[in-house]
Amino acid sequence: MDMHEDIAALKRDLRAVILAHNYTLPEIQDLADFVGDSLELSRKAAACRAPVIVFCGVRFMAETAKILSPDSIVLHPNEFSGCPMADMASPEQIRKYKSAHPDTLLVAYVNTTAECKALVDICCTSGNAEKIISSLPAEREIMFLPDANLGRNIAAKLKRPMSFWPGCCPTHNRIQPEQVAQAKAAHPAALVLAHPECPPAVVALADRSLSTGGMLKFAREAAAREFIICTESGIIHRMQKENPAKIFHTLAPEPLCPNMKKITLQDVWSAMRNLAPRIELPDEVIRLARRPIDKMLAVQD
Numbered sequence: 001m002d003m004h005e006d007i008a009a010l011k012r013d014l015r016a017v018i019l020a021h022n023y024t025l026p027e028i029q030d031l032a033d034f035v036g037d038s039l040e041l042s043r044k045a046a047a048c049r050a051p052v053i054v055f056c057g058v059r060f061m062a063e064t065a066k067i068l069s070p071d072s073i074v075l076h077p078n079e080f081s082g083c084p085m086a087d088m089a090s091p092e093q094i095r096k097y098k099s100a101h102p103d104t105l106l107v108a109y110v111n112t113t114a115e116c117k118a119l120v121d122i123c124c125t126s127g128n129a130e131k132i133i134s135s136l137p138a139e140r141e142i143m144f145l146p147d148a149n150l151g152r153n154i155a156a157k158l159k160r161p162m163s164f165w166p167g168c169c170p171t172h173n174r175i176q177p178e179q180v181a182q183a184k185a186a187h188p189a190a191l192v193l194a195h196p197e198c199p200p201a202v203v204a205l206a207d208r209s210l211s212t213g214g215m216l217k218f219a220r221e222a223a224a225r226e227f228i229i230c231t232e233s234g235i236i237h238r239m240q241k242e243n244p245a246k247i248f249h250t251l252a253p254e255p256l257c258p259n260m261k262k263i264t265l266q267d268v269w270s271a272m273r274n275l276a277p278r279i280e281l282p283d284e285v286i287r288l289a290r291r292p293i294d295k296m297l298a299v300q301d
């Protein structure tokens with residue numbers, strides 16, 4: 001049997017669901033039952049009540065799946081696939097901040113560890129951040145963590161003052177306005193779509209600032225045929241598959257997240273065979289981390 005057949009057989013035996021983030025390797029996306037952004041995937045997993053969830057994405061995403069499906073075994077096929085941005089906020093730092101600013105609301109991007117989520121007031125994604133921030137009382141101070149770029153982009157759009165945690169996504173933060181200008185000069189008919197994790201100077205050059213889910217939807221629905229994609233280039237695999245007649249350009253140099261590329265077919269096969277590495281979280285962390293996620297979903301839905 002080849003690796004794909006082996007994985008398919010294990011999937012049947014385990015009644016497993018395989019989830020892959022939009023930035024993972026093309027062969028992982030092609031193997032998955034669902035491809036999407038982190039929250040979309042975790043919600044899909046919870047809805048299908050699979051006893052085994054194989055989460056191909058970085059660790060905080062697999063943790064979110066565990067929080068939403070605590071009774072499932074959540075496999076994270078490569079335990080070294082972490083998110084440097086999520087690691088820029090630690091529970092100790094958040095506790096310290098809270099004791100110094102007891103009246104400030106803490107809004108955490110889903111790109112945070114489960115332990116950090118357990119300490120905040122509400123979560124948000126790049127797709128719903130505007131709606132979440134707008135739902136908070138105007139008189140309350142807000143600390144947005146851990147992505148200062150996303151926070152600044154949302155604050156500018158909503159004209160709402162906020163404090164920003166000194167964190168960023170290294171992959172998006174490296175994108176420079178000059179790269180976008182070069183791509184626009186090379187492809188003048190293309191629309192520029194930028195992820196809000198990019199620096200504000202990059203977002204300012206974009207025709208639209210959208211989450212990965214928003215970009216995929218826009219690419220499907222827009223009359224335009226050509227796009228410059230300012231986010232991790234792994235998403236272009238799915239965009240091209242869904243829109244074979246349209247043209248998608250990445251930037252030069254290509255924005256790549258090395259952590260998102262760590263999970264291989266071999267890792268998926270091995271994790272399913274050994275039922276490890278799996279995500280284990282203390283019950284109390286699951287209980288507390290679920291609250292800000294549920295609050296977010298109540299506003300979003």
Ligand code: SF4
Pocket residue numbers: 023058082083084085086111169170171172232257258259260
């Ligand atoms: S692309 Fe950025 S935010 Fe996403 S996993 Fe990589 S480092 Fe983290």
